Amino acid sequence: MPAPFPDAAFDTHADPQATSAVGLPGLRHRLSTRIISLSLISLLVVLTMIGGTLWLSWNLEGAGAAINDAGSVRMHANAVAIELTRARAHQPHALAPRIAQLDETLAQLRRGDAKRPLFLPAVPVIHDQLDRVARAWDERMKPLAEQDINAPDGTPLAYVAALSDFVAQANQLVRMIEADNARKTDLLRMSQAALAAIACMGTVAVIYLLYLWIILPVLTLQDGLRRMAAREFSLRLPVTSRDEFGTLSTGFNRMAAELQELYRGLEARVAQKTAELARRNRDLETLYDIAAYLNQPNEAEALCRGFLTRIMRRLDADGGSVRMLDAVPENLHMVVSEGLPAALIEQEQRMAADACHCGAATRQRVVTWPAPPHAQPSPPMACGFGGFAAFRIDTPRGVIGMFSLHFRSPRVLNASDRQLLETLAQHLGVALEHQRLSATARQLAVVEERNLVAQGLHDSIAQGLNYLNLQAQLLEEAVSRGALADVAAIVPMLRCGVDESYQDVRELLLNFRTRLTQGELRQAAEDTVARFRRQCATEARLEVEGYDNARPLPPDAQLQVLFVLQEALSNVRKHAQAGHVLVRLRGGRDLELVVQDDGEGFDAAGLATRCEMQVGLHIMRERAARLNAQLSIESAPGRGTRVALRVPGAHVSGEASEASEASEASEANEINEMSLQS
Template sequence: MKIFKHSIIARLGASMFAISLMALISMIGSVIVAESTQGDAAGINLAGSLRMLSFRIVSETQQYQSRPSLGMRAQAEETIKEFGKRINSPVMAEVIPETRDHQLYSQYKNIVLEWEQHLAPSLQLALQKGSDGGDDYIHNIEAFVPRIDKMVQLLERSTESKIKLLSLVQGISLFMTILIIFIAMLDIRNNVVVPLRQLVDMARQVSRGKLTSRSTYQSQDELGVLGRSFNDMAEELSKMYSHLENRVNQKTAQLRQSNESLQLLYETSRQFTRKDDICRRMIPVLKQLESITPVGPIQITLNEPNKKQHYRQISTQSLERPLDCSDQSCENCIVPQMIEAPQQTLALPIQTDETYFGEFNAQFNPANRPNQDQLKLIETVVENLSTALSLELKAQQKEKMSLIEERTVIARELHDSLAQSLSYLKMQVTRLQILREKDKPEEQINEVILELREGLNNAYRQLRELLTTFRLKLDKPGLEPALEATIAEFSDRLGFAIHFNYDIRHQSLSPNEEIHVLQLVREALANIVKHAQASDVAVLLTQKKDIIEVLIEDNGIGIPDNHEVKNHYGVIIMRDRASTLGGTLNLNNQAEGGLQVKVTFKPKQQN
């Protein structure tokens, strides 16, 4: 029985076997009954013929007694003999049961015994005596015929009982077959169709992503095992999907947090590089930092660089406007009431490798501490703030240095040109005063006056050059546009076009170096306009590896061989500028005529 609980195939096989067995039983029963009824019809006919032979014997015997003759006697004896032969026929023996207590067997034996012991002898006696034989045999035959009728009835009943048995066997077989088929169909419906339909529905729901359905079929057979396996699989898939959904949600939250962090870093870079009040730049960033990390309120104390004395405090939560607030319309840091401060504080210094700017303080709840990523984000924001403050400090220092350098340049220009000319004029005035006091000749006095006039002209020219220099601006980025404007200016003054070639890499020179190169070119062109008497001028700027070379060439009269030009103010100024650039100045007469001014130096950016 255990195998039928664990196997649908075994149950279906048993059902098919039972149906086949019922069919086989029905067939065997039919064959047995058919075999048992074989000869019953002949036996019934033969028994029925015995009754007719009984009446025939009586008739022939009576005819013989009334009209004795050998023919009639022979015929009557033949009929008697035929009756004996029929009653002892093998056909009758086959249809008579062998069971002694059977009623048909007793009836048959009584008839045979009655015939052989009484009727046959009485008939033979009647034939022998003839008309004197009497008619007692007639009464015996009349009593014998009902016994034959009863035997015939018993034979018919026996045959009918066999036919009824066949019908009963076939009916029982049919009923059992129908019952087995019904039980098999019910089992198939309950244990195959219903659970299979559930499994198919579950498979469809799983294919649509619904993992909540479960099989309710409980059995030890194949579909029960399949249902439990399907339930286990659905449960595992549900757990797996739930785990994957949790991981996706976690990754989504991490990506969202990373995106917010990147957005905060972008806002940090954008806000901290703005030219605005430090409070207006920092408060939006700090509030955004509070929104994506479990810290707040945040307070920043700014100190003088590398000093302990603080000059400003910035907080994301203030009940009143800070005293140092410069914008009365801003209310980014003002709140209606203070939030109860958590218990712990995160303190980070705002500093770079060179400078300390202050301290960053952020409060947080110990039960909700910032994680490592959030701490790294806070540190990055503080580092960006430190970098922004450091860049601002360096920009201020650079601006101060530029202003100091500009003033130094102005002082040097005044000292090297106009101040020396005025000193020379002062000496000439003193000389003129001495000559007038000593009543020197008029020629000497006029010579001094001419020198004074020339000195004044030189001083006036130098003053104009200085004014031009101080008013000169690099409106466009780079040295090349400024040189092109200078070349155009001096081309107009000379009356012909100056050849110009600029071959220096982009951003090779600093702004200060560009100013000195521009002034060197202007000074050399100014000397050409005044002294060279040239008809062709070229300005060439080239770069060979990390060396800048500036050439100003003309086809004029050149410089005297005695090199008196070395003491000329313009040459002195150009030498000072070349020295400031860390380079050299060379003045050389060209073989074909004219002068070549050559300045070579190495830019500081390349050092």
């Protein structure tokens, strides 16, 4: 048996071409083919040996039956002699049946019987001896028996005289069969011994072959993996067969070669990946720092200066600038600059976008010098700078400017730095655009509030002043005519008009100073109703339903709702001449404000044609539109007025709608009850 690990098993100088290709072995070289072939051969040998022993056993069994029948020939022959003696003595006898039995025994020995089994050995001398015994019986013994039975009394029996020779021939047949049977018995024993020997040798051979084919290659691969785990990458296994283990050895050698090649540059690649990861972390840190800075509220100049300072510190730039683009004409004006000579700042404070190479970034997105490989070269920088990079600042509405970095020594930005700077330029553009939109939103808010102030002045104080102007003209005319009675009648009207204008001014000032935080609407409504009670004799009542459990509105929305309530109560005080007014504030998924009085009312159908002449109604509609709310005004002459404001917070359920309709029906009843009580 060979050694488990021969010296050649780990040849580190194996032919590389032997491991260049890994493929499946051919059918006749496969390990499975060899194992199946060995199993089939072993099975065939065992089956042959077993078949031989079975054949011998069957022959021995048939020969044993033949010995018994051959021995019975002697018994039947002697029985015939006995029956002849009885017949000569005139005693009962069975001679004929005895002769018939002997005939049948000889015939059965001749033809054999496979069922018993019974057959003579396939030996010619045995069959010849059987023929001699059969002829002796048929030609001599049987006729003698028939002759003796008919012979006179006292005559010697010829059959008995010839019986000894016949029995001797039968005995010879039995001995010949027994000799052949003994020979086959010895052969059977030899076959069994040979089968045992073959089984032992076959087992040893199978174990040895399986060791050579399977166990030894597995041990070789196992040791190779152990040495490979110890980083012995120069290890190569010999490919000594073309079976599956040969394929595994070839694959192992190929893997070892690739691992050896990979391990050679592993440290360099690890250092490269570590440096790349550190660079990416710096980029992410820079991106996060600048993005956080740009999200802070700052003026445009401070925003650009902080952005430029951080970019220069990150890339070790010696100078930089941020320039904005004018729409008409297309000029660049410098917003901030760092590290640039004063002469250059003065010269390029405002210039055309196409007058310098930095301005080309507004059209080409990125301009650098020295140029990266495969790019168009740019002319050298002036003012002592050997390199620069300019990046375009984009916004959703277009290009708004660019920023540039200047370097004393020539420097080419890598792809990562270029991508980082492009991303930061987009962040700066978004921040500047957000600042512009915020300023525009503040301007629009101021304009809208001024519009509301103008409408309030027009609908209240302007009408009062117009009324005073008309009364002043009438007073001047009455004085010129000397009509003292008319003067006495006009002066109280003037005083009343001045008082109403003064009250309007105080009410407008109070509305303008009103400020709410989240959750103060209920208290503000109570204060507004209480102030209304102090200003006029109209009885007012405030009812709050489900407001404490409702989702509060934002402060600006609450303020608009309060303004609508103030306008509605102001209209009741000025125009309704009501005795009672009910204010209901209902919370829920929708906020609902209802102001209902029992005053004179007005024609709602004609309101559309003269709505701008009505005090506060136009302002209330604008405030409702700002809230995306529903404002309804229901009125009829002599039946009072109902103002309802619904601010949507979610979809109104069916139960809420029914409750709303029921509350509207009850409001009129409550107003009537208040009138009756007063």
